Amino acid sequence: MPQQAEPQGQRTGLFVNPxxxxxxxxxxxxxxxxxxxALADGVDAALEVLGRxxxxxxxxxxxxxxxELDLAGLGQLVAGRAGAPVFVLCPFSNARWLPALMARGPIDYAIAPLAPDAQNAALAAQLAAGPVRQPAPTPREAELQELALLRAxxxxxxxxxGDLAALSERICEALCTWPGVVHAALFYLQPGGDLQxxxxxxxxxxxxxxxxxxxVLGRGERLLQSPLRHAFPGLLAAAANTIALLDAPEKSGEPExxxxxxxxxxxxxxxxxxxxGGPGGARGSLCLLFDGSRRFSHDALAALEGLAELVAVGLRLADMGRENEELLARLTHLSTTDALTGVANRxxxxxxxxxxIKRARRYRLPLALxxxxxxxxxxxxxxxxxxVGDIALRTVAEAAQKLVRASDIVVRSGGEDFQVIAPHTSAIDGLKMAEKLRVAIASTLIPGCxxxxxxxxxxQLGDQESADSLTVRVNAALARAKRAGRNCVELAMQ
Structure with missing residues (x-):
């Protein structure tokens, strides 16, 4: 209900707060x-005073x-003033109110909290100014031109x-070209992680x-757990999905x-x-640090919101590119790797x-299979x-992987059959490697058996030999090793 204060000044006022x-x-x-x-606790009480x-x-x-609940009603109050002064005290943590109210009519604002002296000085200026007038066209046009250039x-x-890191760096560099900006930052919510x-x-x-x-924030990651997430606009904007405007550092309530x-x-x-990109909170935030305080018009705030939306689209495209690369890598891995043993498939x-084989021929180097x-x-x-058979296959593949060189390639060619492609390796060196494999696998314990x-x-690859011919010869040598009693090594004949 409306309340009436004692007459003390020269003009009449109405203060609205729940x-x-x-x-x-x-x-x-x-x-x-x-x-x-007059003091009113809501829109209905304020309308009653204004009507009386x-x-x-x-x-x-x-x-x-x-x-979410009160914007329409407060917008009605602003629209009903028809140019008469409206002064808004806006918490720095919820500056998204401002463009929405500015769309309903001319307002002036101050970012809260305000010290009593500063509050009274702002009120005196409002009362002395009389009806609110829109900003002069020339400065406003200049502001919008600057923002248009910034957007470009x-x-x-x-x-x-480019990738997300390079893209984010270029965005921050572009933001610093706006006159008055001394530092720009981009905070981003990592997939399945926290704000960084x-x-x-x-x-x-x-x-x-x-x-x-x-x-300044004491960390560069896990910023949603930062003790300054309620005080620093860059963190607050990302955490609460709202514009946050701190027009004087001391209003943060954090002396340090x-x-x-x-x-x-x-x-x-x-x-x-x-x-x-969909329902839910923000994907991150843009944070602009200025060397002086400034006031934003409705159009400027709307342009800044549009700028954030443009950045969101660009970052989503970067995310999609990264996800596509990860998916391609995953598909490549699935199509080239044996699922059971983790080595190359046939x-x-x-x-x-x-x-x-092509490389060995080009550089005239030996190659063993x-x-x-x-x-x-x-x-x-x-x-x-x-x-247990699957365990045995995995264990044998792991033992072979541990023994071969980084340049060698272990392949599961089918069932219990494996190959090792050994570049820069002669027949003699290949025999030595095979013997080491035989001993290592024979001494490896297999759980269950x-x-x-x-x-x-x-x-060893012949001068004019094809891959098929080399494979036939090495498999023939393997068959002789089987006939010789198993658990042994045989060299293929030319």
């Missing part, structure tokens, strides 16, 4: 600015109002493509005083943060949420062998079961 304690505080601190001050008597200044304190620079940065400082860029005006937000920002010449900080092994299989593997499956042995064949 909290009784806040209305009483405003009356005590600023009632002397008005000849008559003229009000020189409407003061709306947005603290405790809900943007950001769009050009996005157009260069993705990139930052500054205009360094004093040597050895470079601003690093990771040091205030001191650090002022030491680097920062007088105002703006956080713009980067919208997500088809990929054949392609790799062809490639190594080793073929081996597990002795009496069918008995392992029949006696211990196929799960103790041990297995392998028989091996070795062949």
């Amino acid at each position: 909290a009784a304690a806040r209305r009483a505080q405003f009356q005590a601190e600023s009632g002397s600015q008005f000849a008559s001050l 008597e003229p009000v020189d200044l409407l003061v709306i304190d947005l603290d405790r109002f809900d943007p 620079r950001v769009q050009a940065a996005l157009g260069e493509g 400082l993705q990139a930052q860029h500054g205009v360094h005006r004093q040597p050895n005083r470079e601003l690093n937000l990771a040091r 943060l205030t001191e650090t920002l002022r030491a680097h010449g920062v007088e105002m900080v703006l956080g713009l949420p980067i919208p997500a 088809r990929h092994g054949e392609a790799l062998l062809e490639g190594e 080793i073929a081996f299989d597990i002795d009496r593997f069918k008995e392992v499956n029949d006696r211990y079961g196929h799960p 103790d041990q297995v042995t392998v028989s091996l064949g070795v062949a």
Whole structure:
């Protein structure tokens, strides 16, 4: 219900806030600015006052109002003033109110919290100014032209493509071209993770005083757990999905943060949420640090929101590119790797062998091929079961992988059959490698069946030999090793 304060000043006012304690505080601190001050707890009570008597200044304190529930009603109050002064006290943590209210009519605003003296000075200026007038066309047009240029620079940065890190760095560099911006940062929510400082860029005006937000915030990752997430606009915008405007560092309520920002010449900080591609919270935020305080028009705030949306599209495209690369890598892995043992599968092994043969011919280097299989593997499956047989295959493949060189390639060519493609290897060296494989595998314990042995064949690539011919010769050597009693090595004949 509306309440009436004692007449003390020269003009009439109406203060609107849903909290009784806040209305009483405003009356005590600023009632002397008005000849008559009405207090209202909501839109209906304010409309009642406005319908009953003229009000020189409407003061709306947005603290405790809900943007989702109260915006329409408060917008109605602004629209009904028809140019009469409206002064809005806006919490720095919820500056998204401002463009929405500016769309309904001319308003002036101050970012809360305000000290009583500053609040009274702002009220006196509003009362002295009379009806609110739109900003002069020329400065406004200049502001919008600057923002149009800024958007073009950001769009050009996005157009260069690249990975997320490079793209984010270019965005921050572009943002720093806006007059007054001394530092820009991009905070980004990592997939399945937390908010991190993705990139930052500054205009360094004093040597050895470079601003690093990771040091200011005490960390560069897991920023949603930062103790400053409620006070620093860049974090607040990402965490709460709202524009956050800190027009004086001390309003953050964090003395150490205030001191650090002022030491680097920062007088105002703006956080713009980067919208997500679907429902839910923000995907991150853009954070602009200014060397002086400034006031934004409705069009400027709308342009800044549009800029954040443009960045969101560019970053989503970068994310999609990264996801496509990861998917391609995953598909490549699935198509070239044996699912059971993790070594190259037969088809990929054949392609790799062809490639190594071409390389060996080009540089006139030796190339050896080793073929081996597990002795009496069918008995392992029949006696211990196929799960133990699978364990045996994996264990043999792992033992071979540990023994071969980095340049060698282990291939599962089928069933219990394996190959090792050994570049820069002669027949003699191939025999030595095969013997090491035989000994290593024979001494490896297999869970469920103790041990297995392998028989091996070795062949060196001939001068004009094809991959098929080399494979036939090495498999023939392997067959001789089987006939010789297994668990041995045979060299292929030319």
